[in-house]
Amino acid sequence: MMPVVWVNLVAIILLAFAVGLMSRLLRPRSHSSPVGWFFLLGILLFGLVFFGFFTVRVERHVQAPVEIVTPMPQIFDAEPIAALSPVAPVPPQPIMAGESIEEMWKKLTAPRINLEEAVETASDSPRVGPSSPQELTEAAKVILSASLPGADPFTQGWLVNAAKSILGMPVSEQDQVELRQAATEARAMHEHSIGAAGESATSASMQSENGAAPVALSTEALSVSTVVEPRVDRIQPVITEEIAALPKPDWVVNPPKQIGNVRKFVVTSDPYLTADECRQDADNKMQSLALARAAELSGVEMRRWGAASLADLGLGGDYVRRELCTDEYVDVFDSSVGQMRKTYSLLEFNEAQDALLVDRARSYSRQEGLLGVALIGSGVLGSVATLFGLLKIDTWTRGYYTKRLFLGVPAAIITVLTMLFLS
Incomplete structure (x- = not known):
């Protein structure tokens, strides 16, 4: 938007400068005076001041409240730690006389449970379980x-x-x-x-x-x-039933009330086959909701508001999902064409986000107004310059091309203006 305004302004200034310079060169030297140059300088300064006044952006910075954390006094346990009584070392047992190393190794590695006695006792125990x-x-x-x-x-x-x-x-x-x-x-x-x-x-x-x-x-x-069959076809319906059986969030079942400083809205996407398609549709709806919120709070009326987007307000990219969207729920349901999905997105507008949207909407409105003024001014100055040039050409040619100029040039001007309005 800004480069177009700059180009229009520069074109107007150059056109005015060219008209003034042409009139000064064609004027006899005996009638020359420095008033024309001062007039051109005044037009230039007026254009700069006019442009700077309409492009000033008033930004509001909402300072978040600073949380003061008071350190709590540390509490130390003053009870004395009881000293543990020292454990007396166990003296090594003396080796019994008359035992060899092999006998000691067998005794060390021998099983602690006598398996033979266990088998005999188990055979004597009563039989448990059905017998008949x-x-x-x-x-x-x-x-x-x-x-x-x-x-x-x-x-x-x-x-x-x-x-x-x-x-x-x-x-x-x-x-x-x-x-x-x-x-x-x-x-x-x-x-x-x-x-x-x-x-x-x-x-x-x-x-x-x-x-x-x-x-x-x-x-x-x-x-x-008894043959193990593939379980993929059976697991998928089970997973779908489990997802459908999960309880939905409360904000999906009961839409939030529009009260307080924080306003919450639920955006529902159209049913699609995949979740990515649902999210793309939800992004478009959330951007439209943010634009409607900015227009409602700012109270501005813009002719080209229907063609505007968050990128024109300087809020492109993932602004909505990063700053406004706080929760999302994906619903899976069965339909006549198969399993479909639908997303529910929760948007929250707090005071800081509302102030940002209002500021960007008013700035965009000023740019639109400046663009309209620039276009009207360009048309007026272009018409005056064209008329002045026709008169000069008619004077130079001593009226030879008068009829052709006054018929062809207006037709060309009307054609150019029509093309501009249609584009």
Whole structure:
């Protein structure tokens, strides 16, 4: 913005200087006087003062309050530290006479626990655990019904093999049907809610208490795959569900109230596939909000405000995310086209930021006004200089090109002005 104003001002001064110089050179020497030079010098000084007055920027520096930290008195523990009683050194034990080094080494490296006696005592202890076939069957049913719903395929296969090893007896067709039904109920528990799962577990335990015929588990009885499959496709929906289940921040659910010296606004981006696209959309919306805040507080009306940006105010780059944005939340949700994301950004405008925005907005308004004055002045001076030049050319040519000049030059001026306004 500033280089354009400088160029316009210099063009006006040079044009005025050229007109004055031309009029002085064409004037007879008998009528020459130094008034024209003083007039040109006055125009130059007026332009400099006019330009300097409209480009003055008033900056407000808000001094942050200085925090005074009062040092606290140090407290020392005056209780005396009790001296530790000296420990008497342990005298070395004398070597027993009649023992060789090999015997002492065997005694040192000998095991502290007699394993043979432990094995004998363990064999005499009563047997713990299910011993009858029916108890083994009930234990296998409990393992399957309690562990299948939440276990991965590898763990499920291991539990099936463990149940197979527990049950080592022939299987009847009725027992196979019962076992298939138990496996189906176990999978249904994983698909339903926690309450339904608790009710299914209660019914399964009641059936086990009533008693069932001894059954054996075979490969046909329970169709559970023991092959470890890739878990990427299954982990992604789980992660999405966990992210969606996380509680949202309070400022997202309940927008902040517009009270006090610090104003908070929540900017929501449009739904996109990636978080980067959401942030780009949120940046544009946050810049628009900052510009609207500056226009509201400054109270200035600028014709070109719609085309302005934070870079025109000297607040480009990451000003919004560095100074105004205090928190961000990324929401992941399912849609008809797949998983989409949406960002929520929290903006805070305190007194210092409001003062900065007001100062930059008013400075930008002054620059816009100066640019308009410069353009109008350039047009007026250009028109006067053109008219004066036409008169001089008509005088030199003794009216030979009068008609062509007064028809062609205004048409050229109108064309140039039209092109300037359209651009």
